[in-house]
Amino acid sequence: MPQVLGALVRRYGRFDGCEDAVQEAGLAASVQWPVAGVPANPRGWLTTVAARRLIDQVRSERARRERESLPPEPPVDVPDTDDTLLLLLLCCHPALTAASQTALTLRAVGGLSTAEIARAFLVPEATMAARISRAKQRIRAAGSSFPPPVGAQREQRLRVVLHVLYLIFNEGYTASSGESLHRAELAAEAIRLARMVHRRLPDDGEVTGLLALMLLTHARRAARTTDGGDLVPLPEQDRSRWDASLITEGLALARASLGAPALGPYQLQAAIAATHADAASAAQTDWRQVYALYLILERIAPNPMVTVNRAVALAEVAGPAAGLALLAGLDGDERMRGHHRLLSVRGHLLEKAGQRAQAYAHYRDAARATASLAERRYLRSRAARLRPC
């Protein structure tokens, strides 16, 4: 269905009308195919029927509005090309917020229903429906942006597409209370879409890097939580529970992505995930390499969170005092004030340095600051082990 929608939008613009037409074509197929049999070229059949519906729709609109001449008949021979990538680029229109880009991508490209997307994001269906319809209005107001973006604009838009896929993946990956099934499906959907983009653009290092990062992260899923839903940090995960085939595929992609001419943040994050995946145990992790990769990442995409992660790696290489000294540099950063991740990493390094009372206070403050229940339980358990008598 996304391919059909993509083909129609590409030819006629009018995102809204095309979506209705494709849905009607799908309905027609569900009625006719069980009786008449599936046609030889299902996608072509759907595209033709949807195009006719669209024309009917345009016709009746025009008749009502202007009582004017009819648009020409659409060509019936529909080329069987895959326009899903174009549809993805349209959904990630810069006029939309990231939340709307995400919703529209899942709806139009992922083929998820509004109800499913609403469930995945834990908002009422009415809220999600309003967001999607608003997104479509904005795209229309911005001129539908077809023909598709070219040159530098296309490149820029592709970065947004990757970011949206990354957001969808994270939404699905982040452990949350309840509804966990839907969230897992969301991560799987993000991987499916990233695979699709990768098939179209196998030589783009960042596309390859993002797919590798997703696969290597997703591979750890089973080991990341206990049966009771508690978080298990990376060093304590049972690596035999990691998905070996995803790791193998992710490692190969991560290596391939580093061969690309330009280096971007997804490639580096994939390389870091690959370094962890390469180690037979947490103790055998090549922390020097992890540290070096974070150093490069910090240079090309500076971000206080990257600095926090670099401090963790530095502490493994040069001891907790060095890590704590690096974290001290973030104290003036407004973005990190009271941030639970900074507090918990500091707690972790203080614990390693043997400063139990301070570590306790930091874990306790971090537990208070996080918005994740699973993380709060984990941080409280860390604090409880250090509780002063």
Added chain:
Amino acid sequence: MKFVISMLINPAVLESLTEEEMAAIGDGHSRFIAELKESGELIATQALVDPSQAAVVSVRNGQPVVTDGPYLESKEYLGGFYLLDVEDRARAIELAARIPDAAVEGLGVEVRQVMFADGVVEA
């Protein structure tokens, strides 16, 4: 990200407002709700009855004990709330600043992220 914006009411401040000012607050809320519905950011908003109608329930030795509210010995009480789904904290704060109550001297609105949610909330 889901946020609750709580409207903390000080009855003395509320009573000092003119009728026009009260009407302006009401209109401001209607416009705010309409905009949030259009953007898809509104999940629900509920206004609560006057705290003089509130009851505080506590259980002592297995027996419920009901006393008059409000619960806390403070001037301000929760008058109502907005439950929103927004991009990030900055957006929640930006929206909170547009709630008419926030512009009234002596009143304010509080913004807090939702940590756990269950059940169905329809606006």
